[in-house]
Amino acid sequence: METAFQERSPIGQTRYQHFEARPVTGTFGAWITGIQVADALANDELFKELCDAWLKYQVLFFRDQELSPEQHLQLGGRFGEIQQLGYVGSLEGHDGVWVQEYPAMYEGPVSDINWHADSSFRSKPTRGSLLYALDVPDGAGATVWADQCAAYDDLTPAWRTFLAGLSCIHDNLTRNPYRVFDQLGGKALTDMRKFLPPTEHPVVCEHPESRRRFLFVSELMAREIVGMSRNESRAVLDFLFAHQTRPEYQARLHWAPKTLALWDNYSTLHRGIFDFGQSHRLMHRVSFNSDWITDA
Numbered sequence: 001m002e003t004a005f006q007e008r009s010p011i012g013q014t015r016y017q018h019f020e021a022r023p024v025t026g027t028f029g030a031w032i033t034g035i036q037v038a039d040a041l042a043n044d045e046l047f048k049e050l051c052d053a054w055l056k057y058q059v060l061f062f063r064d065q066e067l068s069p070e071q072h073l074q075l076g077g078r079f080g081e082i083q084q085l086g087y088v089g090s091l092e093g094h095d096g097v098w099v100q101e102y103p104a105m106y107e108g109p110v111s112d113i114n115w116h117a118d119s120s121f122r123s124k125p126t127r128g129s130l131l132y133a134l135d136v137p138d139g140a141g142a143t144v145w146a147d148q149c150a151a152y153d154d155l156t157p158a159w160r161t162f163l164a165g166l167s168c169i170h171d172n173l174t175r176n177p178y179r180v181f182d183q184l185g186g187k188a189l190t191d192m193r194k195f196l197p198p199t200e201h202p203v204v205c206e207h208p209e210s211r212r213r214f215l216f217v218s219e220l221m222a223r224e225i226v227g228m229s230r231n232e233s234r235a236v237l238d239f240l241f242a243h244q245t246r247p248e249y250q251a252r253l254h255w256a257p258k259t260l261a262l263w264d265n266y267s268t269l270h271r272g273i274f275d276f277g278q279s280h281r282l283m284h285r286v287s288f289n290s291d292w293i294t295d296a
């Protein structure tokens with residue numbers, strides 16, 4: 001049986017009043033040209049159009065953006081409630097602007113190497129993020145996103161029916177428990193587990209704004225399907241991990257200094273490409289929350 005995969009029309013470009021959105025794949029992701037995003041701080045119409053484009057394309061990319069840490073924070077605050085605590089520290093004097101700097105981050109207990117949605121192990125996962133590049137290795141250190149609405153849409157009715165009503169345990173120790181244990185150990189690890197316990201989410205969720213359904217599991221965080229044996233759970237998750245990250249659902253961003261990405265952290269997954277050895281890569285990130293979604 002064929003799926004919608006062969007029938008769907010490409011998402012195409014959109015001409016907004018303030019800018020143009022040029023798609024980077026057939027289903028999601030767009031380059032936004034002709035604006036400085038910081039101008040949306042004082043321009044409600046521009047901000048509204050950015051929200052419209054974000055909802056449609058899920059991931060937006062911008063080149064040559066002038067964005068101070070203060071503006072970065074203010075912009076995040078327009079989208080939602082700024083997430084103060086992260087897995088890296090904030091810029092001095094700017095709580096909520098997380099400093100992601102390599103190679104130092106290779107030493108940390110958490111990595112971005114596997115596919116994931118940020119903080120999916122929280123009861124209220126991150127709604128979205130604004131990631132801003134300051135220094136990037138030439139041609140290397142890309143980030144890839146995967147469209148989980150398209151991945152769900154392409155499932156056959158048999159799989160959609162099967163997944164409906166299933167839920168999954170998200171655990172931030174799923175992929176690297178020994179590394180975390182070795183680095184934190186004992187009381188620090190116990191405290192972290194109390195602060196960030198594993199959380200259950202539906203495998204298929206409904207987006208609060210677009211109302212589209214999407215897959216909400218990922219190889220970095222998804223530990224097990226609730227109510228299944230280990231082997232059953234492994235089989236289901238292995239299929240989903242392979243399906244949800246097919247090249248057809250991927251959009252890759254090659255960074256340059258002053259490139260900005262805004263992504264929907266509910267309906268897309270992402271991962272870093274760590275092909276730059278010990279080269280310097282410095283990003284500022286602002287993440288924000290909003291109300292979480294309901295079961296599909």
Ligand SMILES: [Fe+2]
Nearest residue numbers: 112117118270
């Ligand atoms: Fe991430």
